[in-house]
């Protein structure tokens with residue numbers, strides 16, 4: 161069985177008490193904190209930046225923070241996230257003028273690097289940089305918002321990404337982001353994903369008796 165990891169997206173958390181929300185999902189069994197950065201330019205929404213990442217580190221979060229950049233340009237913000245304590249930094253190849261350079265910047269800063277593929281972005285962007293990625297993130301919705309439905313065409317793309325990873329012989333995480341729920345996660349895992357982002361499925365599932373626990377959904381995953 162692959163080493164599966166659950167990465168709740170804090171996009172659906174209560175931003176007014178973010179530290180507690182992150183503590184709670186980690187205490188409920190989550191492995192990674194998925195951190196969605198949107199700039200109202202590359203995607204039509206605006207969220208959080210390096211200062212919030214740094215604040216989570218200062219608050220005491222030690223789990224890996226998986227920074228998903230939905231920003232353009234990319235390079236300027238990479239250094240700030242390295243300083244802010246990011247673990248993974250991934251970006252969309254269309255948003256970078258120099259994909260190889262952006263990946264190298266992330267690695268040079270001691271973080272793990274990755275590319276993110278929108279539903280219509282071809283995996284051929286990996287062709288010349290496979291040795292520079294530690295993570296491949298496939299979007300199963302168009303980026304910008306939580307709570308959308310999983311696009312089923314992503315399953316074939318996952319299988320193709322898994323084949324590419326196997327052919328490379330490298331240790332690369334295959335992450336899926338968008339519309340992941342209890343009732344589709346098995347099928348998604350069978351298609352090759354090993355790292356599962358879930359936003360609304362996790363944060364809308366706080367139990368009525370204890371609004372600070374998300375065990376029911378995280379354990380069901």
Ligand code: DX5
Nearest residue numbers: 169303304306307339359360
């Ligand atoms: C969308 C973000 C996702 C989002 C997923 O642009 O990248 O991480 O939070 O939310 P759900 O799980 O609700 O589809």
Ligand code: ZN
Nearest residue numbers: 169196228337
């Ligand atoms: Zn994301």
